[in-house]
Amino acid sequence: MTEPKLSIVDLTKRYAAGLEPAVDRLNMEVEEGHLVALLGPSGCGKTTTLRMVAGLMDPTAGSIVVDGKEITHTPVNKRGMGMVFQSYALFPHMNVEQNVAFGLEMRQTPKSEQKARVAAALDMVQLGHLGKRQTKELSGGQQQRIALARALVVEPTLLLLDEPLSNLDAKLRETMRTEIRSIQQRTRATTLFVTHDQDEALDMADRIAVMNGGLIEQFGSPTDVYERPRTHFVANFIGQANFLTARVGAETGGASLAGESYYKVDVEGLGQFGAVGAAGLSGSTHEMVIRPHRLTVALRPGADQTPVAGTIERVSYTGDALAVAVRVGDQQLQAQLLTSSGDLPRTGDAAYLSWAPEDAYLLPATTSAERLAA
């Protein structure tokens, strides 16, 4: 593998002695040209991490290396980063062009070159015609694009985005997310993107760092973190999940993606099923994750597989999809099905749940599962 664009080594931030660290010995490597999402609930340390990479905050310990050079103690104005803030942070007393030109001015780029690059940057965000406008006359989406142009015009070593979409309304947010992604891919700017929105992260990122309590719970591609969550937290935070406690029995042979094994598992109160998980889980108790839409809901017992019989307790209709809560023994399982013009299941109906073994994933960590079982 080539040298990473950015490596973060044991980065730690403690706001005050005695407090839990906001970021706790965080390690991460980012490849050149990748967009990495730092995803997590508020207070998980994602913004703190971003601000330390930007240089706006001093780490308590650890180091930040960009292009092989340690920049942990380089002052913020010498790091050559580009950053977009949640509030856009456009300079209110300057017009659009002056805003975008600010970084070039600081670099003492010749005037004529400044002009050309500002124009190019504004064209890139499709706002070339608004150069002379005052920033407060612009809509949120436009301000956002100006902020992006201002960050990119300096050809930053890293592009840092701090929840750039959270002040926009839902429709615009989706448009902007496609646009930011396509601009990022065109400019090949290595990007860190802080967000608490899992859809944004899954849609835009090459890699996602799921953060919780100052730690990275999992670092991987969007499919990795969704399909193969490493912890209960990741499974629960990204998408919806049913958790079942499973005693893992013998391997049944065969391997799925990347050396995973098939197991026979025993789920308390439900019976025996097939599941997949990392190698060597036999004999211990693990949490088994099944996504609601991977559960097949039948209203009559079917011949295939081993269905689990239950009763529909709640039905919620959202147009194209139907979410149902099914009571099975003392557990409630969430399932999802697409609506059709035919009969819709109703509360109180019997339901038969089944799933493919590939869709039942055993979490590698045993700790939380054993705590649950105890």
Place this chain on the structure above:
Amino acid sequence: MSDVRIFKPRFNPAKPAFGLLVFLLYLFLLAPLLIVCVVSFASNQYLSFPPEGLTLKWYEMLPQESTFMEGMKVSLIVAVIVTLIVLALGVPAALALDRFDFKAKAAVQSFFLSPLLIPSIVLALGMVLLFGPLGLTNTYAGIIIGHVAITIPFVIRTTLMSLATTDTSCEAAARVLGADSWTVFRRVTLPIIQPGVIAGGVIAFIVSFDEAVISLFVAESGLPTLPVQVLRYVENSADAAVAALSVILILISLAVVVVVERVMGLRKALR
């Protein structure tokens, strides 16, 4: 749509009553100014009301009254220097109070605002006692130090208010883009807090120009400011020249306010 009912607003007696109250309040506030205005055109030999006739002689007298011209000069010099010093001290102080957390922050804050709470006569007395041995009585330095002390709370307050409403991420954005601290202050922070800074400066100028008690104690004999001269004049003679002078001063204040309003909008500045 004949069944659409239009609601007639009911007569509300509170409305005219409130109007009357506001009118009376304004009258109460402005009455002294109005009387001074009227008196300045009155031909009465002594300061009194109502006027017996109309004249402009008090205004004609003003340029010949050298004490007034001298006082005006002293007051203007003092007010300009005080404004400059107080801005140079107050704006950084406000920045520090807003942006940094340090030990005894609350104490520093109340220290800077304390001159507002202490009667100026007490301050003035203290200053005489302190300035005497230092040789600062009857000097510009003495008056200016005194005025800086009483005007700095205004500058700090108005600047703090501006700072409180600004988005600090603008400054962070400028730093990330390569600006050093001084450039950030000059190019970003200062332009954003400019309304508060100007408002503080205007208030400091007017307060200093207007101040009588400290000037009287610190420099009555050697370097009388305009308010001190007015006080002396009224003690010795009772004609309406001071009324004419007052009208001129009101017009000067008004001019400052109008200019600031025209340049940048005072409502924004005093927000």
